[in-house]
Amino acid sequence: MTGQLAGRTIFITGSGGVLGSTYVRRMLDQGARVVATDLPGHRAEALQAAHAGNAAFRFYDLDVGDEAQVTEIFKRVLADGWEPNVVLNNAAITGEMLMGAGKPFPDFADTSVADFERTLRTNLTGAFMVARQMDRDIVGRWPATLINVASMYALNGAHHPIYDGMPFKNFSAYGVTKAGIHGLTVWLAGYWAPRGATVNTIAPGAVFNNHSEEFQRRVGELIMMGRMAKPDEIADAMLFLCSAGAGYMTGQLVNVDGGFSAW
Template sequence: MNSLSGKTIFLTGSGGVLGTTYVRRMLDAGAKVVASELKGARYDGLHDTFGKNENFALYEMDVSDEDAVTETFNRFLGDGHKPNVFFNNASITGEMLMKDGAEFPDFANTTLASWNKTLDVNLTGPFLVAREIDRQIIGKWDLKLINIASMYALRAPHHDIYDGMPFKNFSAYQATKAGVHGITLWLASYWRKKATVNTLAPGAVFNGHSEEFQKRVSSLIMQDRMAQPDEIADVALFLSSNAANHMTGQFINVDGGYNAW
């Protein structure tokens, strides 16, 4: 296990299956975690699970809201937190945009509103967080930024594995995750003497998927299975640690070999 003793980690979108795993593993590795999440069930779950840990702090933040990002930075810095690792983890998927019981649209019926909402969260959000780092923190202490993309960021999906499934591969999701790595490359160069910036690209992570979907997606993965959340967290901890000090501008797939085929 990579020790994160002495690290303070700021993490957006902390309440999902990967976010909560990152928080748990970071705390276990000795880090202080400053988490953010939208107000609601995920926020409440984080509070209930980690709220009594003295090394955990939780803030409400909408990453797509410019004023909210600035205000949250002002709050946690004012509270004395000095993160030296930042995770742009907040993300929205196509299925998260669908109301309960609604049919997932095909490409022709994708609404501009759903496209724009995905860009707001998945692409504008990381920009706003990075810009606030640049305004308030960069150059004051060494730091790392890890942007979370996807195994689909740089490779086309196999649309047929979604046939008959209640969800599809959403065009805006792929476009934004490719854009996330563009932000990584730009910032890695811009902050080259002040920070490291890398992209972590999780593969297909099991989260209650049907046996049929597991079978379909696993056939495209060299290891013939979906990832467990802790397997993604293993690499997140490495990138947060001093062991990754000489890595910047990199795209790191954790996908069981999906992108190697």
Template sequence: MGDQLKGRTVFITGSGGVLGSTYVRRMLDQGARVVASDLPGHRAEALQAAHEGNENFRFYELDVGEEAAVEEIFKRIMGDGWEPNVVLNNAAITGEMLMGKGKSFPDFCDTTVEDFEKTLHTNLTGAFMVARQMDRDIVGRYPSTLINVASMYALNGAHHPIYDGMPFKNFSAYGVSKAGIHGLTVWLAGYWAKRNATVNTISPGAVFNGHSEEFQRRVGELIMQGRMAQPDEIADVMLFLASAQAGHMTGQMVNVDGGFSAW
């Protein structure tokens, strides 16, 4: 146990995924009180089981795409005696999640407006709604931090050939939504500057999550360090951004991508 985040109460959306669950574990290890949220389902159940009995952990079901639910979330949390001073906008839908297992990815020309807009609504509008509610309920009451989670594809084009023959593709709406995430960051950083709140973006690179050796090889050739990241390597930087040591950082994008974006 460390104390890098002692005194911090962190609210994390999309906590059940490979990165979200890693953030929860590492932040608890560093002394934070963690309020996790996700959609109901096996990921949420596994997360709750992993931290059952930990007095510094709470879980709330939340769909960030539902406006009424987002408008109530901070009131529910604070009504239970917790006051988040760090918020992670981590919830996102990927192409794999949108299409579902066993379904083929459409070519760009066959992408439906419904699928495109559903991705934007969850990844970008959802982040906006969480930030807006943070503005209403938290910002200005006490020092606070918002960390928006983007992607290596936020400001860099996808290398489409690495997906040839793979069971998944890079989905256009994902990169578009993640570019918008950093737009939200820089807008809010200035808007909240005089209210003792900071806003930054973290952009994870390719994170290993059971990928095939061939896909790892293809991606590794695009990365200076020659490999995909482990979830804890992304969490290492997230811990810093959530800590008091990042107090003079705002409006910044931090790439944690092994050098992908520097080439």
């Protein structure tokens, strides 16, 4: 099969979400072999059902916050005959996910240490553990690429008034961890360069996911292009970063935010 990603084997954490599932679909369409991972549950089941029978797709259960699972994941993948040369640190907890667990959205003063540290464990420590295992099992064996997924809020403060009256807010731990993700990128970029590996960060902007018209309006006023992104528009940039065309890029933060960060 020919395509932008022909010959690439891509390993993705957090594959069942809006962006993760879009990445999987688009990467398969572009000729990649895709090793998808996520927590067990309906998102994982839907992803597996969508690609059942596709020989270029493989799924593994993975909690990136569980050190024992991360330590074994690449060994399992390699033993099954898949050799990832691109790894995406995409798994993340958002405030909306915490609410989905039946919790009310807390004000900052009421944010629990447990919720903050749970987010840190998945979004940042989990990304570190995946990268560490990549160092042990992949880097230096063949040319490799790591892409860390940050956010428009990685290096920009949240605009808190847009959340007034909404059922969700911007969660402090999310922005903190997404800023840390790029710190991991620039550290690893220099560390791995002598071993033929590149590391970059992609910072998606506000992605439409059944948001209300009022929230879309508020966010759109902060964005040069005046609207939220479609998942496929983020995937377009991700496909390039996964491709051979990005081979001379490392240590970079790529904003895909419709101009949000430029204002």
